[in-house]
Amino acid sequence: MNETVIHVEGMGKRYRVGERERYYALRDVLTRAFLGPFRRGQRRPPDYLWALRDVSFDIRRGDVVGLIGRNGAGKTTLLKLLSRITLPTVGFAEVYGRVGSLIEVGTGFHPELTGRENVYLSGAILGMKKNDIERRFDEIVAFAQVERFIDTPLKHFSTGMQMRLAFAVAAHLEPEILLVDEVLAVGDLQFQKKCMGKMEDVSHSGRTIVFVSHQMNQIRRLCERAIWIDGGRLRLDGPAKQVVNDYEATALRMEGSEIEQAPGSVAFRRWLIEHTQSNQLDLDDIPEKIVVKFQAVVKTEVSKGTLIVSLRSDENAILWSAMYPDLQMKPGPLELNFSFANLPLNPGIYFWEIRVHDGHQWSEHMQVPEFSVLAKTDTDVYGYLKGALNLDVSFDLLARTEYNLERS
Amino acid sequence: MSVTAETPLLAKPPVFRITPPSRWWVLPFGELWDSRELLYFFVWRDIKIRYKQTAIGAAWAVLQPLLTMLIFSLFFGKLAHIPSEGLPYPIFYYSALLPWGYFAAALQAGTNTIVENQRVITKVYFPRLTLPLSSVLSGLVDFGISFVMFLVLMLYYGIRPTAAALWLPAFLLLAVLTALGVSLWLSALNAMYRDVRYVLPFLVQFWLFASPVVYPSSLVPEKWRWLYGLNPMAGVIEGFRWSLTGRDSPRGPLLLASVGVVVVILLGGVAYFQKMETAVVDLV
Numbered sequence: 001m002n003e004t005v006i007h008v009e010g011m012g013k014r015y016r017v018g019e020r021e022r023y024y025a026l027r028d029v030l031t032r033a034f035l036g037p038f039r040r041g042q043r044r045p046p047d048y049l050w051a052l053r054d055v056s057f058d059i060r061r062g063d064v065v066g067l068i069g070r071n072g073a074g075k076t077t078l079l080k081l082l083s084r085i086t087l088p089t090v091g092f093a094e095v096y097g098r099v100g101s102l103i104e105v106g107t108g109f110h111p112e113l114t115g116r117e118n119v120y121l122s123g124a125i126l127g128m129k130k131n132d133i134e135r136r137f138d139e140i141v142a143f144a145q146v147e148r149f150i151d152t153p154l155k156h157f158s159t160g161m162q163m164r165l166a167f168a169v170a171a172h173l174e175p176e177i178l179l180v181d182e183v184l185a186v187g188d189l190q191f192q193k194k195c196m197g198k199m200e201d202v203s204h205s206g207r208t209i210v211f212v213s214h215q216m217n218q219i220r221r222l223c224e225r226a227i228w229i230d231g232g233r234l235r236l237d238g239p240a241k242q243v244v245n246d247y248e249a250t251a252l253r254m255e256g257s258e259i260e261q262a263p264g265s266v267a268f269r270r271w272l273i274e275h276t277q278s279n280q281l282d283l284d285d286i287p288e289k290i291v292v293k294f295q296a297v298v299k300t301e302v303s304k305g306t307l308i309v310s311l312r313s314d315e316n317a318i319l320w321s322a323m324y325p326d327l328q329m330k331p332g333p334l335e336l337n338f339s340f341a342n343l344p345l346n347p348g349i350y351f352w353e354i355r356v357h358d359g360h361q362w363s364e365h366m367q368v369p370e371f372s373v374l375a376k377t378d379t380d381v382y383g384y385l386k387g388a389l390n391l392d393v394s395f396d397l398l399a400r401t402e403y404n405l406e407r408s
Numbered sequence: 409m410s411v412t413a414e415t416p417l418l419a420k421p422p423v424f425r426i427t428p429p430s431r432w433w434v435l436p437f438g439e440l441w442d443s444r445e446l447l448y449f450f451v452w453r454d455i456k457i458r459y460k461q462t463a464i465g466a467a468w469a470v471l472q473p474l475l476t477m478l479i480f481s482l483f484f485g486k487l488a489h490i491p492s493e494g495l496p497y498p499i500f501y502y503s504a505l506l507p508w509g510y511f512a513a514a515l516q517a518g519t520n521t522i523v524e525n526q527r528v529i530t531k532v533y534f535p536r537l538t539l540p541l542s543s544v545l546s547g548l549v550d551f552g553i554s555f556v557m558f559l560v561l562m563l564y565y566g567i568r569p570t571a572a573a574l575w576l577p578a579f580l581l582l583a584v585l586t587a588l589g590v591s592l593w594l595s596a597l598n599a600m601y602r603d604v605r606y607v608l609p610f611l612v613q614f615w616l617f618a619s620p621v622v623y624p625s626s627l628v629p630e631k632w633r634w635l636y637g638l639n640p641m642a643g644v645i646e647g648f649r650w651s652l653t654g655r656d657s658p659r660g661p662l663l664l665a666s667v668g669v670v671v672v673i674l675l676g677g678v679a680y681f682q683k684m685e686t687a688v689v690d691l692v
Contacts, residue, residue, distance in 0.1 A: 084426055084533040087686045093426040104531040112460045124449040125532055
């Protein structure tokens with residue numbers, strides 16, 4: 001039943017960087033041609049950058065695969081290759097089925113044309129036949145909520161309206177294989193929810209989706225499988241949860257130069273929950289005290305630092321927040337311990353935000369990896385909190401001699 | 409919303425095989441045919457955009473050749489007394505300005521099409537040949553409008569169409585193929601070397617005088633006619649004049665040379681364009 005729809009074998013893409021400008025003027029070419037013979041020994045070999053290297057994987061029909069990795073790791077290049085927008089330097093891929101790619105929202109939109117005309121144009125560019133567009137026209141307009149303005153020129157639309165319309169067109173493509181590149185971050189929260197819902201519908205209809213996102217909660221929600229691209233190479237390919245956890249655990253740890261470049265005197269590196277040694281909390285297995293540890297590096301001494309920490313919902317609403325003034329921090333590794341007597345959270349995704357003000361500026365705040373609260377039993381939950389919000393916390397600042405957040 | 413029934417099953421050859429650019433170039437006829445609707449949309453878009461927010465709109469399609477014809481008739485005809493093979497000056501010039509106007513406009517649009525559409529080609533895949541193809545085809549609408557004007561002129565001067573008029577579609581096709589061939593080269597070149605766009609007006613100007621628009625090709629000595637015919641527009645324009653007015657047959661060697669050159673330019677253009685396609689997307 002589940003045959004392969006995308007087969008990638010040893011695919012790599014190389015770009016030339018450095019010496020070459022994005023485009024030449026004939027003048028440059030001519031002068032180079034004339035003076036070339038006189039410039040012996042000065043020519044440097046061109047520098048190459050492998051945006052993608054030796055990537056191989058198979059995707060079966062109906063798979064919903066998340067593609068994760070840092071910015072510049074090669075995810076968009078991979079999508080562009082699979083969409084045939086550009087061709088590989090080595091290796092090959094085979095695609096069985098019609099591909100629809102959403103690499104950008106609003107592809108083909110022209111401000112002088114009306115909304116209606118743009119729907120047709122954009123739909124055609126994305127690969128829809130005229131009949132398909134006509135058939136789904138009303139649906140598209142209704143999804144974008146722009147019925148009243150559909151016949152006015154696009155330049156009179158607000159940016160939000162334009163983006164909604166663009167996404168609405170793209171969402172109604174019906175390809176067998178859908179490649180999506182971080183385009184779900186458009187519009188207001190309500191619209192984003194709609195988009196996510198639509199993506200879920202598409203995945204349930206049996207289509208194959210490859211989906212790039214930086215929001216791990218989206219990947220967790222939509223995908224069963226994830227592929228991690230790091231520095232152009234395929235680093236991990238497996239069940240979404242596992243790959244995402246690994247990615248968060250390593251990729252978001254600041255190393256070396258990043259610490260130096262981070263603003264402020266304190267750079268945060270990792271955090272974890274002591275008794276689970278991870279960023280997950282299982283409601284069915286809670287000890288007496290829940291200890292949350294943050295690890296930071298103090299770059300320059302802080303004498304009257306202010307620490308602000310907050311616990312936020314997945315929609316960035318602050319659930320709990322505390323401020324600790326007049327802290328003294330000596331240079332070196334630092335551990336910040338928060339002991340919670342209780343943490344009455346319902347299952348879901350939460351974020352920590354923590355930052356330090358050293359008297360001049362704020363440090364960069366840590367928001368990921370996400371804090372997942374799980375429960376094995378399927379509870380019918382509403383809202384974030386169980387009962388009244390009465391958190392009993394004790395706070396400790398401990399200077400360490402080495403980086404080690406394991407059990408103390 | 410179920411997956412369509414034509415979904416390929418196991419053992420069916422892949423719909424697309426994505427490999428590094430191959431040595432051989434193949435004309436993607438199948439793909440182009442599949443994208444004919446997109447081609448239609450591109451042409452439609454170009455035409456809609458062209459006259460949005462203009463005061464006179466489509467009337468420019470008539471005014472341009474008309475005004476040029478008047479100026480030519482006055483200066484080259486009446487004042488300079490350039491021979492016109494027995495035709496009234498307006499007819500002589502307009503019959504040449506018809507294909508020439510189309511050619512110059514198509515070239516202008518075609519050269520810039522890749523750069524103009526860079527956002528789209530770097531974000532979605534469709535056969536890139538549709539772009540220069542659409543700029544060349546959208547010029548035909550303006551051509552049609554100015555053609556109607558020409559019919560009016562013919563009526564006024566009492567020129568009656570002869571059997572030669574049946575050849576008109578062939579010469580129109582030749583004009584389209586010439587415009588396409590040159591546009592393919594120029595659009596790819598322009599994406600790499602942006603000054604092509606600025607060289608273009610000079611190129612067109614020079615080409616105008618190298619073509620029998622302002623003067624008849626009978627001015628060229630007989631033995632050099634074939635050389636002159638290496639300019640494909642020479643064949644096109646003489647052909648237009650002949651089929652529209654019935655005067656004099658198109659010079660054999662000239663026409664042959666023109667057609668030959670068009671074929672070479674077109675095939676070369678398609679090959680060059682395809683070779684540059686990927687490099688252009690990476691560069692643009």
